[in-house]
Amino acid sequence: MIAIESLTKRYPRVTALDRLTVGITPGVTGLVGANGAGKSTLIKILLGLSPATEGGATVLGLDVAREGSAIRERVGYMPEHDCLPPDVSATEFVVHMARMSGLPFTAARERTADTLRHVGLYEERYRPMGGYSTGMKQRVKLAQALVHDPKLVLLDEPTNGLDPVGRDEMLALIRRVHTDFGISVLVTSHLLGELERTCDHVVVIDGGRLLRASSTADFTKSTPSLAVEVTDTDAHPDGTEALRAALVAAGLSAQAPGAAGAPGAGHLLMVDATDESAYDTVRDTVIELGLGLVRMEQRRHHIAEVFHTDSGAGASDAGDGAAAAAPAGVPAAHDRELQPQKGGSGDAV
Amino acid sequence: MPSEPHAGTPVATAGKPPGQRGEDVIHNIGYRNYEGARLGRRYARTSLFQQSLRGAYGLGRSAKSKVLPMILFAVMCVPAAIVVAVTVFTKAKEMPVGYNEYVIIMQPVIGVFIAAMAPQAVSLDLRFRVVPLYFSRPIERSDYVGAKYAALAAAIFVFTATSALILYVGALLAKLDFGDETKGFALGLVCCLVFSVLHAGIALAVAAATPRRGFGVAAIIAVLTIPYMLVNALQAIVASQDNDPAVGWLGLASPGSLVDGLQSKFLDGKHSFPGGPPDLTGAQASAYALLTVLLIAGTYALLLRRYRKAGL
Ligand SMILES: Nc1ncnc2c1ncn2[C@@H]1O[C@H](COP(=O)(O)OP(=O)(O)OP(=O)(O)O)[C@@H](O)[C@H]1O
Ligand SMILES: [Mg+2]
Numbered sequence: 001m002i003a004i005e006s007l008t009k010r011y012p013r014v015t016a017l018d019r020l021t022v023g024i025t026p027g028v029t030g031l032v033g034a035n036g037a038g039k040s041t042l043i044k045i046l047l048g049l050s051p052a053t054e055g056g057a058t059v060l061g062l063d064v065a066r067e068g069s070a071i072r073e074r075v076g077y078m079p080e081h082d083c084l085p086p087d088v089s090a091t092e093f094v095v096h097m098a099r100m101s102g103l104p105f106t107a108a109r110e111r112t113a114d115t116l117r118h119v120g121l122y123e124e125r126y127r128p129m130g131g132y133s134t135g136m137k138q139r140v141k142l143a144q145a146l147v148h149d150p151k152l153v154l155l156d157e158p159t160n161g162l163d164p165v166g167r168d169e170m171l172a173l174i175r176r177v178h179t180d181f182g183i184s185v186l187v188t189s190h191l192l193g194e195l196e197r198t199c200d201h202v203v204v205i206d207g208g209r210l211l212r213a214s215s216t217a218d219f220t221k222s223t224p225s226l227a228v229e230v231t232d233t234d235a236h237p238d239g240t241e242a243l244r245a246a247l248v249a250a251g252l253s254a255q256a257p258g259a260a261g262a263p264g265a266g267h268l269l270m271v272d273a274t275d276e277s278a279y280d281t282v283r284d285t286v287i288e289l290g291l292g293l294v295r296m297e298q299r300r301h302h303i304a305e306v307f308h309t310d311s312g313a314g315a316s317d318a319g320d321g322a323a324a325a326a327p328a329g330v331p332a333a334h335d336r337e338l339q340p341q342k343g344g345s346g347d348a349v
Numbered sequence: 350m351p352s353e354p355h356a357g358t359p360v361a362t363a364g365k366p367p368g369q370r371g372e373d374v375i376h377n378i379g380y381r382n383y384e385g386a387r388l389g390r391r392y393a394r395t396s397l398f399q400q401s402l403r404g405a406y407g408l409g410r411s412a413k414s415k416v417l418p419m420i421l422f423a424v425m426c427v428p429a430a431i432v433v434a435v436t437v438f439t440k441a442k443e444m445p446v447g448y449n450e451y452v453i454i455m456q457p458v459i460g461v462f463i464a465a466m467a468p469q470a471v472s473l474d475l476r477f478r479v480v481p482l483y484f485s486r487p488i489e490r491s492d493y494v495g496a497k498y499a500a501l502a503a504a505i506f507v508f509t510a511t512s513a514l515i516l517y518v519g520a521l522l523a524k525l526d527f528g529d530e531t532k533g534f535a536l537g538l539v540c541c542l543v544f545s546v547l548h549a550g551i552a553l554a555v556a557a558a559t560p561r562r563g564f565g566v567a568a569i570i571a572v573l574t575i576p577y578m579l580v581n582a583l584q585a586i587v588a589s590q591d592n593d594p595a596v597g598w599l600g601l602a603s604p605g606s607l608v609d610g611l612q613s614k615f616l617d618g619k620h621s622f623p624g625g626p627p628d629l630t631g632a633q634a635s636a637y638a639l640l641t642v643l644l645i646a647g648t649y650a651l652l653l654r655r656y657r658k659a660g661l
Contacts, residue, residue, distance in 0.1 A: 049484055069487045077481075079478070082478060100393045101387070101486050101487065102387040102388040102392055103383070148387070
């Protein structure tokens with residue numbers, strides 16, 4: 001789908017991309033990096049809008065330096081910034097953009113109606129876009145990238161500015177762009193955690209260099225763990241600790257991450273579920289101790305954890321950009337922990 | 350508007366992950382691939398030209414945006430209609446104003462139209478950062494700039510040529526000489542064309558320099574009127590001292606007097622420079638023609654340069 005070969009982009013004062021070599025296969029690929037890592041720069045080069053300083057790349061087999069126009073006919077692009085004029089309606093705007101992609105007028109109108117419906121914009125599409133919420137604007141931006149039925153879309157931070165619910169909806173929509181529409185996706189984010197459910201593959205760049213590229217499944221460790229939360233009783237004023245001791249005695253590995261001081265995780269116990277019997281052991285132990293079981297759920301390790309250890313090495317050019325990314329990553333991984341998780345949601349499709 | 354759900358064959362509905370939210374029921378209507386024509390760059394450029402030309406007159410935009418262009422259009426045409434009425438009723442042997450002259454006289458009105466329309470053609474795209482979306486499509490920088498330039502020039506041409514047409518129809522109604530009037534009208538159209546192309550370039554180059562529409566409007570009015578008034582004043586001073594060649598040279602210094610001089614020399618008109626008739630000398634005429642060509646090419650090149658960065 002995309003082949004990038006020792007791609008370098010130097011601006012007068014920074015090296016945005018540094019000998020980046022990576023291949024991107026069909027499916028949904030996440031491009032992750034801190035602010036200033038070079039994600040947007042890479043997308044502009046892939047669209048043939050900005051010449052590489054050294055090296056090169058092909059998109060859909062077309063050379064970015066020579067065949068930019070042909071690439072842009074088959075590829076859709078959603079920029080990270082606002083790009084919607086406030087005084088026109090979503091329908092007019094997307095029709096116009098469809099024509100700019102070469103669709104005849106009638107086809108442009110039909111595809112606009114279809115695409116806006118697919119991204120979840122209904123009656124409001126006839127209203128001027130100045131009055132739209134951020135979520136609606138992001139949907140229109142996505143629609144204009146899809147309206148000409150591209151083979152591949154490049155989405156630059158589509159979850160930017162969205163609240164947690166809006167973010168989940170956008171991520172689900174992106175997943176559908178591939179599964180239902182058959183369009184491959186390259187999506188950037190500075191939150192590794194939010195891409196694990198959406199992406200088949202993840203490419204992590206930092207300071208313009210490749211940090212890691214692998215399938216999402218490889219990022220998540222294979223041993224599932226059980227998150228258990230129990231109540232305290234008079235007999236056991238610290239129910240979590242009592243359960244931990246009992247489980248360790250029963251031969252299971254159990255830690256209370258809350259002990260490390262992560263807020264909100266105070267009553268959580270993580271138990272390695274090596275096989276099915278671990279569930280029974282936990283259940284029986286809780287009953288024996290007379291504790292109330294608040295919840296017990298299976299979860300996988302988050303790729304965010306991988307990212308944190310990897311990026312600890314620090315970025316060279318990105319400077320404070322890299323520092324800013326770490327705190328941004330923590331709340332993301334954290335609010336995920338507070339949500340009940342469906343079994344196996346970390347699996348790559 | 351084909352807004353109803355299509356009953357067309359769903360291409361791919363299988364493989365959908367279990368529904369996340371209620372609205373998935375509606376999302377379920379299958380995605381259809383587009384197998385139809387993709388008309389490419391030329392078509393996109395033409396579409397952009399049409400959209401921008403219509404936009405200049407507020408067509409396809411809010412009712413509010415139609416008000417100013419329509420009022421100005423009326424202001425531009427009414428005097429021509431009055432000229433016609435006077436000519437017909439007084440059975441005059443000749444129109445009180447020539448076709449070219451009318452354009453020069455009406456410059457303030459045309460200037461306001463240009464000042465209002467040029468920023469609307471380019472500033473909004475810059476301000477709301479729509480430009481990168483254009484360049485993420487097959488069209489190139491030159492297509493965008495060319496389409497915008499042509500659209501504004503066409504808008505100004507329609508604006509000026511309509512009143513020339515009114516004058517021409519009036520001249521025929523007044524039974525003036527058909528041959529003379531047709532020739533005058535044809536040359537008048539050429540004058541409108543030169544005026545339009547030159548002014549579109551200057552106005553767009555100024556407008557594209559700022560994403561702020563208000564600044565753009567003010568800057569264009571300034572660029573079109575201040576040099577023109579200065580030139581007029583200086584010409585008047587020089588003319589009063591019998592320094593004829595200087596009057597001609599001074600006319601180079603503003604877009605309005607430039608077109609005025611050109612039409613007097615090449616399009617069979619009379620210039621309105623103070624101090625009256627002496628025509629431009631041969632050297633002056635070449636300078637006028639050369640400067641016009643340079644300005645048109647220069648503003649186009651400037652626009653191309655302006656958008657080299659804007660795509661990123
Ligand atoms: N036009 C430009 N001129 C000079 N430097 C630039 C330009 N565009 C980007 N840069 C620099 O290149 C580096 C990479 O920028 P880029 O926008 O690609 O990062 P990013 O990964 O998209 O970051 P973000 O998450 O903030 O969007 C940054 O240090 C940036 O300052
Ligand atoms: Mg970016």
